[in-house]
Amino acid sequence: MTATFSFRFLPVVAAAGLAAGAAALSATPAALAQSAPQQKSAPAKAAPKAAPKTQSKSQPKSNAAPKGASGSPAAAAPQVGDSQPRLLGQYGEWGAFTASPNGKKLCFALGKPRSAITNPPNRPRDQPYFFISTRPADNVRSEISLVVGYPFRPGSDATAEIGSANFAMYTENDGAWIKNVADEARMLDAMRKGAEVVVKGMSGRGTRSTDTFSLKGLSQAVDRAEQECR
Numbered sequence: 185m186t187a188t189f190s191f192r193f194l195p196v197v198a199a200a201g202l203a204a205g206a207a208a209l210s211a212t213p214a215a216l217a218q219s220a221p222q223q224k225s226a227p228a229k230a231a232p233k234a235a236p237k238t239q240s241k242s243q244p245k246s247n248a249a250p251k252g253a254s255g256s257p258a259a260a261a262p263q264v265g266d267s268q269p270r271l272l273g274q275y276g277e278w279g280a281f282t283a284s285p286n287g288k289k290l291c292f293a294l295g296k297p298r299s300a301i302t303n304p305p306n307r308p309r310d311q312p313y314f315f316i317s318t319r320p321a322d323n324v325r326s327e328i329s330l331v332v333g334y335p336f337r338p339g340s341d342a343t344a345e346i347g348s349a350n351f352a353m354y355t356e357n358d359g360a361w362i363k364n365v366a367d368e369a370r371m372l373d374a375m376r377k378g379a380e381v382v383v384k385g386m387s388g389r390g391t392r393s394t395d396t397f398s399l400k401g402l403s404q405a406v407d408r409a410e411q412e413c414r
Contacts, residue, residue, distance in 0.1 A: 272408050276401020280408035291413035292317035293405035297383075297395040300333075307391045309333040310358075314381070314397050316372065316406050318413040325413075326372055326406060330360040332395070334387045342385035346374040346399075355385065376403045 272280040278295040293316040300312055310333035318325045336342065336355035341363060344351045351371045353360040360383070362368045375381055376399075383395045 275404035278401040278405035288321040291409040346378040
């Protein structure tokens with residue numbers, strides 16, 4: 185994607201760790217589309233002229249193309265620079281991983297949905313994944329992001345529901361991020377305490393999706409990833 189203004193793109197984990205994480209969660213992608221990371225600033229709203237926030241992210245475009253495959257995370261992980269993602273541990277429905285794409289250490293927790301529903305049903309889509317990522321070199325800790333498996337409707341928001349709490353998520357291509365950066369810590373706290381997170385969105389074709397992620401093991405996976413990237 186070419187952009188002339190600041191957006192919050194998918195974290196480096198999309199290129200560095202998607203295949204490895206999926207392998208540990210029994211849905212290993214065989215390959216990923218990868219691109220060089222870009223330094224971006226996080227806007228409060230998805231608008232070309234939005235004033236950037238102070239929080240800086242370094243993220244590439246994600247157009248993940250998961251396909252069914254078998255094998256270990258190490259064998260399935262794509263090369264990103266001189267780095268291959270390494271599984272740190274599996275905790276319930278979540279895995280913790282580390283990698284060093286382009287010499288920058290990256291750690292993340294990754295989960296996939298226990299149910300993924302589309303309306304109309306049976307519309308084709310790639311595997312969705314939820315990330316909590318930390319990149320010390322960019323001063324980014326516990327960033328929340330999602331790969332939904334299809335291109336979102338341009339300009340649309342996704343929503344994340346955790347119990348009675350609701351969070352708006354900014355979307356771009358097939359990725360989503362917390363829309364209000366100030367709410368990121370509150371959302372992660374809700375995820376640590378909750379049983380599941382339900383993410384709803386709409387594709388460019390008008391297909392509605394409802395993805396339910398179990399939060400079992402989320403806290404342990406995030407803690408392990410953060411410990412690795414202190």
